[in-house]
Amino acid sequence: MSGWRNHIVRRESPKLPYASGEAPLPSPEGWVMLAPSTELRPGDVVTKRLMGEDVVVYRTRAGRVRVVRPYCPHLGAHLGCGGKVDGENIVCPFHHFAFGPEGDIAHLGPGYTGKPPKGGLTVLPSEEVNDGVFVWTGKSHAKAPWRIPSLFDARGSRPRFTVLDLRTHPQEIFENIVDVGHVRALHGYTDTQHARPPVADGHTYSVPLRFVRPFPPFGSLRGETEVTMYGLGFTHARSCVPEIGLEVTVMLAPRLVEPWRVHLTVGVSVLLAPPARPFNRLPQSFLRAFSTAATPLNLRVVAADLYGDVPVWNAKVYASPPRLAAGDGPIGAYRHWARQFYPADSGGAGF
Template identity: 40%
Template sequence: MGLWRARARGITEGPTPADRAGRPALPYPSGWSALAFSDELPARKVLTRPLAGEDVVLYRLPTGALRAVRPYCPHLGAHLGLAEVEGEDLVCPFHLFAFGPDGTCVRTGYGTAPPRSPLDTLPVCEVNGAVFVWRHHDGRAPDWTIPAWHVIGGRPARHTTWELCGQVQEVIENSVDVGHFATLHGWKKAETGKPVVYDGARFHVSLVAHESAPLLGDFTVEVEVDGYGLGCLHADAYTPRLGLRMCTTVMPTAIGPHRMQFRQLNRLEFAEPGFLPGPAARLVSRTAERLLGRAVFRASCEFTAADFPVWNHKQYRKPPRLAHGDGPIGAFRQWARGFYPAPAEREEGPGRTAEADRHRTPGAPASPHAHEAVRHPRQAPAPARHTHANPGSRKDTF
């Protein structure tokens, strides 16, 4: 068993010190959350996945289109994770009520007129090999998107899922916690290349890692990180010395108080040697990818897993006691606040369930900004593009 597997917790394990720490410090964040990889959902597949204390049922139609619905049948409440896709319809097993692609009830198992009781659907999108579902604490429709990233290499992406304790925000925050790359992950040194850019629901940070290895000596890794909300982050890491480019998508999803599922997807490619003619250079690149792909993926998972014991047992500090040498965590936390209810709305607390939210959401109008690429989830209008370069801000209260 790899170390990165041993460091993950099985879903049947009991509470950890983090679970026992009391009331979680943060509510569930709003935005897009990954619930599956695309290849887990072939045509006609029905899948149940947790999100924010409640099940979500995903299914794929024969046309390839995806649907996400709340789990209980509007008739008498059977769990739709037991349903089947027949033709274009989702059919509940209890009384064979069938629901069309738009969620409308189109027939009953009795042959009688279908009632006007549609499925409770959720916004869903499929991008970069993963399936994301939108959830917003005030029922707002999606007003930002996750873009499609470049696809590198000639082989399918590799991916894995872990279940961990902790807050999804802290997974994303990891990318600006520059100090821990040396102290926990073993890099010789890491630094932010430019100030972090925050632009609506997106942020961008450039990192340069200084590494050293036997045979290779000293070398650098250039990392461009793009985060979208608190549920998706793309890291494009290039190691010039090896000609290796690796794209890692990190997708933490809050499934309950103090609990998350963590999905990671990797693609890689090796540069084509410039001294060889085109076809031979491509062959060398693709062969290296085929022979080393598994080992590079395992190394990437090991790197990620170094954080697991910390997340499984830590407490969310607010405010944190930051110090010189930390990354720009203070500014990140200010940005992250936009994904949560305003303080007065948080009376229900972080343990509140999506079920509670559900009663706020029916009939929420589609956002007039639904086609904007990026907008801050709690700010309107779109904030100006700005940067933060104040590492170690001590003014955080969140």
């Protein structure tokens, strides 16, 4: 028709911030989750990306987990590319030198004689807790000055996990917990507030929240959440609905794989412990089976909440200093607490 043109609307993706150029926040020090425990069976060897470098994670035949720098000190082979576990040792794929759990050379490869050369693998401090394998990233301490406690209730279900690939930074992810304004605006919670002021205590930052959230088709759900951050690598949140005795435990574990790129492991465990008759007389086996069956559903609910943040995280910049408004939450206090996890000469980290 004359005077009309066919218009093709093309949606252009925004340029990823910091895709080229220096990111404004450096790599934090602390405990970082490399993988859920279920990802590593005895004998498994896995390569993980951590802060722009590879690390190799393996589980010995006795079940111990070790994390090492990836390259064999002999002639540089990558242990994650063909390396195998032999008993308690990891064996290089190139010349079959075997290294013990402490990184020492346990024995040489076939055809070699004499004493092993000096030096061994660099073993990184690691722990297995809360169904996850964690590594210590601090460069200023040979040993970790603090640890993540065991937090899951044994009566609840074993955690189920999913992983999100994000263009952001661990500090930005955890900032969303204190930023109650975005919870109302973006996630549709009708009421979210701090039950008490957050508390910074050394490497931990605790945030008690009350919330009312949509819960279709049952209307809305009122609950309370106790959130505790352990550095910038692990957050534990326990949400309670006291009326029915439901507890949902959520674990957030961001791993900085490259500057401004994070693999966020999300874990969920469910505990049903009814407080009143007749439900509190139900057999524990039934309650545990119900908790186990409800865990994947709750993981999907938690992930759905996080998916709302993903496009914002992927495209936002780090506002420093931010122009805060009443109702934002204590973002300034949170950023002040977060500064301790960066090297003193890191420059831009902070408010």
